[in-house]
Structures are given as C-alpha cells and as structure tokens.
Amino acid sequence: MEQEKYDDKCSLIMLGDAGVGKSTLSISYKCGYPLDKKTQATIGFDLWTKIVNVDDKKVKALIYDTSGQEVFNCITKNYIRQGEGILIVYDITDLKSFESVMYWEEEVKEHRCDNPFICIVGNKADLEDQRQVSQEAGQKLANRLGASFIETSCKDMITIDQAFTIVIKQIYSQKIERNSEITARLSRSTRKCEKRKQGCPCK
Numbered sequence: 001m002e003q004e005k006y007d008d009k010c011s012l013i014m015l016g017d018a019g020v021g022k023s024t025l026s027i028s029y030k031c032g033y034p035l036d037k038k039t040q041a042t043i044g045f046d047l048w049t050k051i052v053n054v055d056d057k058k059v060k061a062l063i064y065d066t067s068g069q070e071v072f073n074c075i076t077k078n079y080i081r082q083g084e085g086i087l088i089v090y091d092i093t094d095l096k097s098f099e100s101v102m103y104w105e106e107e108v109k110e111h112r113c114d115n116p117f118i119c120i121v122g123n124k125a126d127l128e129d130q131r132q133v134s135q136e137a138g139q140k141l142a143n144r145l146g147a148s149f150i151e152t153s154c155k156d157m158i159t160i161d162q163a164f165t166i167v168i169k170q171i172y173s174q175k176i177e178r179n180s181e182i183t184a185r186l187s188r189s190t191r192k193c194e195k196r197k198q199g200c201p202c203k
Contacts, residue, residue: 006051009060010171012164013083015104020091021123024154026065029164034155052165054172061168080111085167089121090138092151093130098122098137105145117170118147121163126153 014022023046028034030048046065051058064083080086088104090097101120108116120142122133135151142149148166152159 004051004058006058006060008057008172008175009062010084010168010175011062011064011082012085012087012167012171013080014063014065014087014089015080015107016089016121017091017094017097017100020089020094020097021154022087022089023065025087025089025121025123025152025160025163026063028154028157028160030063032157034157034160052168054169057172059168059172061164063164077107077111080108083116084171086116086118087121087163087167088118088147089123090133091124092122092133092138093124093127095132098133098141101141105147117167117174118145119163119167120145120147120149122149122151124153125151125159126155 014026016022026046026048030050048063048065050061050063052061053059086108088101088108090101092098105118108118120138122135122138138151139149148170150159150163150166152163154160
C-alpha cells in the first residue's frame with residue numbers, strides 16, 4: 001500500500017498520570033472515531049501517526065503516547081526532549097492527576113532548553129457528575145503556565161480533534177515563522193556579499 005505523501009511533519013508528546021486517558025485520546029484521534037472500550041495501559045510508549053491539513057499543506061503528526069507510570073520515567077524524559085508540542089493530560093474526576101500537571105510541566109522545563117508549545121487537556125469531561133476539577137481551575141492553571149487549555153471527552157470527537165489541532169497548528173505556524181526569518185537573514189547576507197564583490201563600500 002502506497003504511503004500518503006506529506007509536506008511537513010511535527011512531533012507531539014502526550015504526558016500525564018497513568019489512567020487519565022492519554023491512549024484513548026491518541027487512538028481516537030488517529031482512527032477518527034471515539035473508542036467504545038477502555039484501552040490497556042501504555043508500556044513505555046506508543047507511536048501513532050496521522051496526516052492532517054494545515055493551511056493547505058499536509059502535515060504528518062507523530063504522536064508519542066508516553067506511560068504515566070513512574071517505572072518508565074527514563075523513557076518518558078527522553079521523548080520530552082524531542083517533542084515540538086506537549087499535551088499534558090489530567091482527568092477532571094481525579095484531583096491528584098490535576099495536581100500532577102505542575103510536575104509534568106516542571107519535567108518539560110528541566111529537560112528542555114527551549115519553550116515548546118504546551119496545551120493542558122482536562123479529559124473525561126462527559127463525567128460531569130464525578131467532576132473534581134472545575135473548568136475555571138484548569139483554565140487558571142493553563143494561564144499561569146502560559147499554556148493553552150481545553151477540556152475533552154473521549155465520547156466527543158469534536159473536542160478531541162480540537163485538542164490536537166491547537167498544538168499542530170501552533171507548531172506549524174512557528175516553523176513557518178522561523179523559516180521566514182532564516183530566509184530573510186540569508187537574503188541580507190547574500191546582498192552584502194554581492195556588494196562586497198562589486199566593491200561597494202556600504203555594509
């Protein structure tokens with residue numbers, strides 16, 4: 001089977017405690033429909049790919065679904081260093097998983113020398129009667145961390161698509177901006193070289 005062609009690619013890292021629904025979110029997004037059963041806990045990491053349209057370009061998203069179990073922390077930290085975008089997921093029915101968002105954000109800062117785009121994701125929003133974390137609390141934390149925020153439900157593909165689209169579009173727009181800056185610098189450098197060759201005294 002011939003692989004679909006794409007114009008660019010980006011890497012996303014899923015972080016969060018075990019059981020918050022990272023795998024279900026990732027697989028649902030990959031497949032394009034909500035899963036009707038619980039997924040097994042991730043061992044180490046899983047990699048999912050999906051080609052999406054961004055500004056009339058085809059972008060291949062590499063989604064690294066990491067384990068939230070402490071025993072796999074070394075593997076998780078390795079992928080934190082590689083991700084262009086980070087989704088930190090918590091379960092709105094589990095206050096402890098929300099409190100762990102700060103831990104995962106600290107892990108990103110510790111293992112990165114840059115500032116990757118981060119989106120805080122409050123999952124299982126359909127379980128409103130079991131909610132322990134308000135939407136306002138999630139938004140407030142995201143604002144404090146300079147991150148985006150969205151609540152998702154694995155029964156609702158609209159919010160799942162939005163969560164990944166937020167990150168992918170941000171990564172792609174940053175790439176376009178960086179490429180434009182590099183092109184502009186090269187163009188200025190080329191003009192200076194041409195002036196020197198022509199004996200122009202200006203710099």
